[in-house]
Amino acid sequence: MQPTQNVLIPEVIQQIPLTYYIIISTALFVIGIIGVLTRRNAIIIFMSIELMLNAVNLLLIAFSSYRSDSSGQVFVFFIMAVAAAEVSVGLAIIVMIYRNTRSIDVGLLNKLKW
Amino acid sequence: MFPIVLLSVFGILLLFLGFLKSRAILLPAALLFLLVSLAVNFIDWNKTYLYFNGMLLSDNLSMVFTAIVLGSAFMVVALSGSFMEDESAQPAEYYGILLFSLVGALMMIGFENLIMLFVGVEILSVAMYVLTGSDKRNLRSNEAALKYFLMGAFTTGIMLFGMALLYGATGSFTLGGIRAYAVNPQVGLSLLFYVGLLMLLIGLLFKVSAAPFHFWTPDVYDGAPTLFTAFMSTVVKTAGFAALFRLLSISFSGVYTFWWTILAIITTLTLVAGNITAVYQNSFKRMMAYSSISHAGYLLIGLAALGQQTKQAIVFYSLAYSVATIAAFGVLLLVARQRNAETITSGGSSSESFDAFNGLARQNPLLGFAMAVSMLSLAGIPLTAGFWGKFYMFSTAVERGQIWLLVVAVLMSAVGIYYYFRVIIAMYFREGATAPIRVAPFYRYVLVVATLLTIGLGIAPGLLEGLF
Numbered sequence: 001m002q003p004t005q006n007v008l009i010p011e012v013i014q015q016i017p018l019t020y021y022i023i024i025s026t027a028l029f030v031i032g033i034i035g036v037l038t039r040r041n042a043i044i045i046f047m048s049i050e051l052m053l054n055a056v057n058l059l060l061i062a063f064s065s066y067r068s069d070s071s072g073q074v075f076v077f078f079i080m081a082v083a084a085a086e087v088s089v090g091l092a093i094i095v096m097i098y099r100n101t102r103s104i105d106v107g108l109l110n111k112l113k114w
Numbered sequence: 115m116f117p118i119v120l121l122s123v124f125g126i127l128l129l130f131l132g133f134l135k136s137r138a139i140l141l142p143a144a145l146l147f148l149l150v151s152l153a154v155n156f157i158d159w160n161k162t163y164l165y166f167n168g169m170l171l172s173d174n175l176s177m178v179f180t181a182i183v184l185g186s187a188f189m190v191v192a193l194s195g196s197f198m199e200d201e202s203a204q205p206a207e208y209y210g211i212l213l214f215s216l217v218g219a220l221m222m223i224g225f226e227n228l229i230m231l232f233v234g235v236e237i238l239s240v241a242m243y244v245l246t247g248s249d250k251r252n253l254r255s256n257e258a259a260l261k262y263f264l265m266g267a268f269t270t271g272i273m274l275f276g277m278a279l280l281y282g283a284t285g286s287f288t289l290g291g292i293r294a295y296a297v298n299p300q301v302g303l304s305l306l307f308y309v310g311l312l313m314l315l316i317g318l319l320f321k322v323s324a325a326p327f328h329f330w331t332p333d334v335y336d337g338a339p340t341l342f343t344a345f346m347s348t349v350v351k352t353a354g355f356a357a358l359f360r361l362l363s364i365s366f367s368g369v370y371t372f373w374w375t376i377l378a379i380i381t382t383l384t385l386v387a388g389n390i391t392a393v394y395q396n397s398f399k400r401m402m403a404y405s406s407i408s409h410a411g412y413l414l415i416g417l418a419a420l421g422q423q424t425k426q427a428i429v430f431y432s433l434a435y436s437v438a439t440i441a442a443f444g445v446l447l448l449v450a451r452q453r454n455a456e457t458i459t460s461g462g463s464s465s466e467s468f469d470a471f472n473g474l475a476r477q478n479p480l481l482g483f484a485m486a487v488s489m490l491s492l493a494g495i496p497l498t499a500g501f502w503g504k505f506y507m508f509s510t511a512v513e514r515g516q517i518w519l520l521v522v523a524v525l526m527s528a529v530g531i532y533y534y535f536r537v538i539i540a541m542y543f544r545e546g547a548t549a550p551i552r553v554a555p556f557y558r559y560v561l562v563v564a565t566l567l568t569i570g571l572g573i574a575p576g577l578l579e580g581l582f
Contacts, residue, residue, distance in 0.1 A: 049271055053270075100256055
């Protein structure tokens with residue numbers, strides 16, 4: 001991974017190598033995945049998914065500023081907007097389930113099994 | 115491009131039509147809107163344009179896919195008459211969301227930039243989460259919606275991480291930019307590129323329910339209201355495969371040797387998992403869910419053996435599959451409603467099991483025939499569209515010399531014949547004490563058109579060849 005135009009990258013950003021950003025966002029992403037796979041509370045699973053999305057945002061911004069290319073940052077805006085829409089639908093689904101079952105434990109949802 | 119703009123406007127219009135006291139106008143309005151969108155789709159025929167600052171491409175292939183998607187949506191909406199009778203249903207919102215979701219599907223079909231792919235996938239998925247859970251009081255529908263939502267959002271995360279890595283490796287989100295990097299790397303392809311490609315593929319393969327990312331499909335298809343299951347298994351699948359085809363054929367054809375083995379293994383897994391599990395189902399709806407997994411497998415053959423014929427094969431297969439699936443779900447809707455009405459009084463087997471079809475053909479020859487033709491088409495029996503779909507798919511594998519993939523696929527389609535024929539046997543050779551089912555005119559037209567299309571394409575598969 002070589003930055004294409006070294007001149008344009010601000011001094012401050014260069015002090016931290018790009019690999020560090022990749023490592024930290026991968027770590028955040030993996031924490032999110034583990035959260036989704038192990039937790040049973042729908043809200044916490046939801047938060048883990050948000051963590052995954054934010055890891056992606058961090059990664060995109062890091063790449064974007066190292067490349068001095070704005071399209072990565074534009075993508076981040078799209079992700080934030082879409083994630084907000086997704087949150088509203090997701091929370092509505094969780095509220096709907098809570099009304100019917102008085103619980104948000106995903107382990108209780110086992111009506112559909114072959 | 116025109117359908118995208120029009121569908122967005124029409125969706126909002128439909129929401130406002132919901133304010134009217136009379137619900138009767140909604141269904142004709144939705145059908146009219148879909149027809150208009152389908153018609154304006156062909157304005158750019160035989161021309162290639164880039165729209166929205168090079169974000170979306172409009173060429174003949176994308177228009178054909180758009181036509182398939184809008185046509186399937188039209189047929190599904192035409193089957194939705196029962197909403198009018200259901201007090202708790204909100205047809206204006208359903209139709210509005212369906213139209214909005216189609217915008218997402220069209221963006222997936224014509225995307226030229228990964229941003230558009232992401233936005234398209236999300237528009238389609240978020241709309242489907244809502245529709246899956248639209249039966250609010252029904253616990254099965256709730257559960258399906260939550261499962262679909264959590265799994266969908268999870269894989270969206272994976273897909274996005276893949277896109278971010280690809281951006282890191284190539285410095286571009288455009289299909290052309292990624293292609294330029296993959297074809298002609300300056301210092302060799304980086305690890306970021308391969309990992310990114312894999313994660314992006316996983317995200318999209320999840321959306322088309324390929325094994326081992328298929329585990330959500332049966333639950334979601336089973337729990338969702340049948341009409342939206344029909345929509346999901348046709349529109350979402352077609353759009354997903356159009357997106358996969360664009361991505362693989364344009365951006366990643368340079369690294370074919372890297373991904374084809376992975377895709378071939380996934381194809382094999384999908385074919386085996388879908389077909390074998392379908393054999394053990396007792397519910398017709400759940401069988402159709404596994405059947406849709408297995409058809410994703412057949413469609414993946416064309417991608418794993420990416421070549422000259424793939425385009426035509428995918429178009430033909432998704433058309434044949436969509437038409438047959440909609441007819442099957444249409445008949446299921448009618449039968450299940452009839453059985454529901456009966457079980458309330460007498461009690462009996464589940465309204466969506468295979469037994470519900472017992473003796474159907476004797477009482478309702480039209481329903482029986484439409485169902486039989488669509489089952490034959492899904493099983494790939496000659497003289498139906500499904501046969502030629504499979505034929506084209508298999509010939510792409512032959513062209514690439516992937517004989518073992520072909521052997522698996524042929525074996526698995528033999529397994530498929532078993533569970534599709536269970537329905538036909540139940541309809542024609544079992545006794546069932548059922549009253550004739552009243553078929554509304556819209557229903558009749560949809561079923562007749564679907565049956566005629568299936569047989570017509572089965573007899574003259576060349577009809578489509580001149581199109582693109």
